[in-house]
Amino acid sequence: MSSFWSMWIVVLTTISIVLITWLLFSNRKIKSTKANQTTGHVYDGIEEYDNPLPSWWFKMFVASIVFAIGYLIAYPGMGNFPGLLNWTSVGKWENEVQQAEQATESLYQDFMNKDIPALAQDKKAMRLGKRIFANNCAICHGVNAEGSYGFPNLSDHDWLYGGSPEQIRTSITNGRSGSMPAWGSMLGHDGLAAMTDYVVNLSKATTADDNPAAKQFAMMCSACHGADGSGNQMMGAANLRDNIWLYGGDAGRIKQSIAKGRNGQMPAHHDKLSEEKIYLLTAYVYQLSSAENTNKP
Ligand code: HEC
Ligand code: HEC
16 A cells, blocks of 8 residues: 555544544533533433533543554554554565565475485475476376376386486476477388387287388387387487387377377476476476375376
8 A cells, every 4th residue: 555545544543533532522521511400301201411421431432542542653554654663564464475485495495405315205395296296287297197198197117208306307497309200201101000010019029020110110210219119218219118108009099100200398497487396396206106106096
């Protein structure tokens, strides 16, 4: 509230105090002036006496006026208008905000002093981490980080970019950009069918080297996915042997991944979240895939 409105309230309050004081004293009399000590009003035979105000009542009234004046001097400020005690509601609020900020700051400082695996054991930290995750990550990765089509499950042991604290932290801080090229035109219709078959079998660990696609896989795919198809975390190239699929594991979906390519984008968060929050989230994600995690869906 601006000081104009504070002033306005001070003036209104002062005027009311003056008026009330005047009203009180102007009506005060020590003794009745009338001879029969009545006002002359009669109603149903009841007469109204013209007695002075009871003195206890009068004194209480004076006391409350004195209190009002004192209060006005001490706390005139509804908003940012300081009184004698230099108190304002705005100042009080600012004070409280500052105290709360200091408390969270020291809380986060405590978190930063622990290493990630230790922080992942801290129940209080993990509760806070779950909230930050729900607000920033759940729209893509799901409330329990279980993932969905195109968004990786963060609570399993299958990692595109690695599940070590440093790797997780890098994923969150800088984001990730998966880049699986499209092979449809290069493989041709039959080649695509054979390659799909090969990849489907890879995940079932039934691949025979005499599959005609085996040579092509070595040429076209192994640079990223590894000679045996078990993936490469440097490039985020998915493990094709574990039967965990980001884009679906039925032949049709796999065929589409190979033919059209895939481009998963994990946005960077260094400009959205503080370093401390990212640190806490790293511990949270790390703990999700650990054996102790009880939130697992
Ligand atoms: C806009 C959607 C989106 C949001 C929001 C998002 N992510 Fe992601 N995230 C992705 C996608 C997509 C990938 C996979 C990228 C790829 O396919 O290469 C990913 C990958 C990751 C990975 C790497 C997973 C692996 O297997 O290596 C981690 C860790 C991760 N996200 C954590 C987070 C956290 C923590 C948050 C919240 C701060 C978050 N993400 C917010 C979409 C999102
Ligand atoms: C330049 C590196 C690169 C090459 C070469 C490459 N891939 Fe990929 N592949 C990737 C990356 C990176 C991803 C993950 C994409 C993402 O996260 O969005 C991927 C994803 C896939 C997927 C989807 C996996 C899933 O979990 O849904 C399949 C299937 C696949 N690749 C098969 C192949 C085959 C078959 C070849 C060879 C014809 C090949 N890739 C060549 C980088 C590559």
